[in-house]
Amino acid sequence: MPRRTKAEAEATREALLDAAEDVFLEKGVSRTSLEHIARHAGMTRGAVYWHFKNKADLFHAMLDRVKMPLQQIIDDITAERQATGPLDTLRLATLHAFEMLERPRSCRVHTILMHRCEFISDINPVELQNRLASDCREVVRRCFQQAHDEGLLIDEIAPDVATLMLHSMIGGLVHDWLRAPDSFSLRESGGEAIDSLFHLITRRA
Amino acid sequence: MPRRTKAEAEATREALLDAAEDVFLEKGVSRTSLEHIARHAGMTRGAVYWHFKNKADLFHAMLDRVKMPLQQIIDDITAERQATGPLDTLRLATLHAFEMLERPRSCRVHTILMHRCEFISDINPVELQNRLASDCREVVRRCFQQAHDEGLLIDEIAPDVATLMLHSMIGGLVHDWLRAPDSFSLRESGGEAIDSLFHLITRRA
DNA sequence: TGGCATTTACATTCATGTATGTATGCGTGT
DNA sequence: ACACGCATACATACATGAATGTAAATGCCA
Numbered sequence: 348m349p350r351r352t353k354a355e356a357e358a359t360r361e362a363l364l365d366a367a368e369d370v371f372l373e374k375g376v377s378r379t380s381l382e383h384i385a386r387h388a389g390m391t392r393g394a395v396y397w398h399f400k401n402k403a404d405l406f407h408a409m410l411d412r413v414k415m416p417l418q419q420i421i422d423d424i425t426a427e428r429q430a431t432g433p434l435d436t437l438r439l440a441t442l443h444a445f446e447m448l449e450r451p452r453s454c455r456v457h458t459i460l461m462h463r464c465e466f467i468s469d470i471n472p473v474e475l476q477n478r479l480a481s482d483c484r485e486v487v488r489r490c491f492q493q494a495h496d497e498g499l500l501i502d503e504i505a506p507d508v509a510t511l512m513l514h515s516m517i518g519g520l521v522h523d524w525l526r527a528p529d530s531f532s533l534r535e536s537g538g539e540a541i542d543s544l545f546h547l548i549t550r551r552a
Numbered sequence: 553m554p555r556r557t558k559a560e561a562e563a564t565r566e567a568l569l570d571a572a573e574d575v576f577l578e579k580g581v582s583r584t585s586l587e588h589i590a591r592h593a594g595m596t597r598g599a600v601y602w603h604f605k606n607k608a609d610l611f612h613a614m615l616d617r618v619k620m621p622l623q624q625i626i627d628d629i630t631a632e633r634q635a636t637g638p639l640d641t642l643r644l645a646t647l648h649a650f651e652m653l654e655r656p657r658s659c660r661v662h663t664i665l666m667h668r669c670e671f672i673s674d675i676n677p678v679e680l681q682n683r684l685a686s687d688c689r690e691v692v693r694r695c696f697q698q699a700h701d702e703g704l705l706i707d708e709i710a711p712d713v714a715t716l717m718l719h720s721m722i723g724g725l726v727h728d729w730l731r732a733p734d735s736f737s738l739r740e741s742g743g744e745a746i747d748s749l750f751h752l753i754t755r756r757a
Numbered sequence: 758t759g760g761c762a763t764t765t766a767c768a769t770t771c772a773t774g775t776a777t778g779t780a781t782g783c784g785t786g787t
Numbered sequence: 788a789c790a791c792g793c794a795t796a797c798a799t800a801c802a803t804g805a806a807t808g809t810a811a812a813t814g815c816c817a
Contacts, residue, residue, distance in 0.1 A: 473667075526685075
């Protein structure tokens with residue numbers, strides 16, 4: 348039965364994207380057909396092709412519904428919300444990104460991005476991911492540089508090294524957690540690890 | 553011209569696996585057909601089906617030619633080669649794993665594993681990877697526990713937290729480096745970050 | 758009633774697996 | 788030493804199924 352109201356059409360679009368999340372997560376992107384997605388949403392392939400140009404288009408629409416953790420971190424750092432200094436800015440931004448990641452949709456989509464699709468072909472924004480990683484590293488580096496200039500960092504750690512340590516720890520924690528979300532709490536255990544890192548590199552009074 | 557000597561047959565097998573590495577790396581696993589691999593090796597699909605049962609079998613044979621970094625770390629830790637203590641054991645094992653990863657074949661295969669295939673379906677040992685990660689974490693934890701008991705760790709860091717920090721840093725460094733091997737040197741910059749971590753958590757005399 | 762949302766039907770492409778063909782190396786008997 | 792036979796190491800051909808994209812059909816809301 349075709350042509351509901353405009354609002355209903357928008358609802359089926361969302362339903363298709365929800366279904367895509369579910370099926371991609373379960374079977375991986377390349378092994379799911381548009382037929383699978385449509386059936387899981389209670390529709391046929393025709394609905395998919397009405398709302399989206401093809402699989403890649405649908406995939407990107409799914410991505411557009413969430414924010415990249417590294418983008419979140421960049422935005423938080425540049426916003427500098429209620430932090431007491433550059434190091435605190437970095438710490439809070441990281442913990443905030445962890446919080447965002449634990450939301451169900453974020454978790455699903457980023458699990459798909461990390462563990463359910465191949466980072467090559469027209470479908471995947473590896474370029475975007477690389478640029479994001481590069482941009483984020485630069486913003487973090489500037490923050491650590493500022494902390495260094497203000498004498499907040501201990502002498503043993505250069506800003507560049509601190510940047511790599513933080514960046515890799517974030518990436519590793521997210522990667523491991525998305526692979527097995529039940530093995531530990533990102534906010535609690537992950538936050539504890541991040542807190543410890545900042546504790547270690549902060550110059551004591 | 554069929555039926556070469558036994559040695560030549562083994563050579564074509566290796567050539568097929570080499571070709572698989574190349575094509576998987578270039579196009580991603582799911583988008584490469586056995587035809588692609590065979591042609592890239594200068595053969596036809598018949599050769600592939602003679603040496604391997606199917607794509608999954610070929611994929612696993614490709615994996616069998618390299619050692620998993622986490623397995624390398626586990627082995628190094630249990631071997632305890634010329635280290636001066638548990639912390640040094642961990643540090644050297646990590647750096648050794650980095651060295652191994654920089655070998656061309658290792659680099660290619662693990663890039664495929666991390667960024668060119670989907671961790672779902674019959675083809676991929678996500679089970680094995682999870683078990684490896686879990687085992688490695690346990691071995692590392694025991695090592696940190698021993699360091700703690702011997703008074704080598706600073707008081708602020710519990711063995712569990714140190715374990716998560718090291719494990720996530722390794723994972724993050726490897727992940728980032730495999731995505732863009734030219735952006736930094738795993739041995740140099742990565743090693744520096746690891747060294748710094750151990751410097752920070754080691755109790756000073 | 759006309760355009761919008763969706764289904765149905767169809768043509769095409771492509772990868773897979775298997776079955777068959779085929780020439781050669783290799784052991785065997787004499 | 789030499790022919791014979793068979794298993795080996797591939798290439799070729801074919802049948803199948805699955806996914807894609809598109810065109811036509813259909814019903815509903817405004």
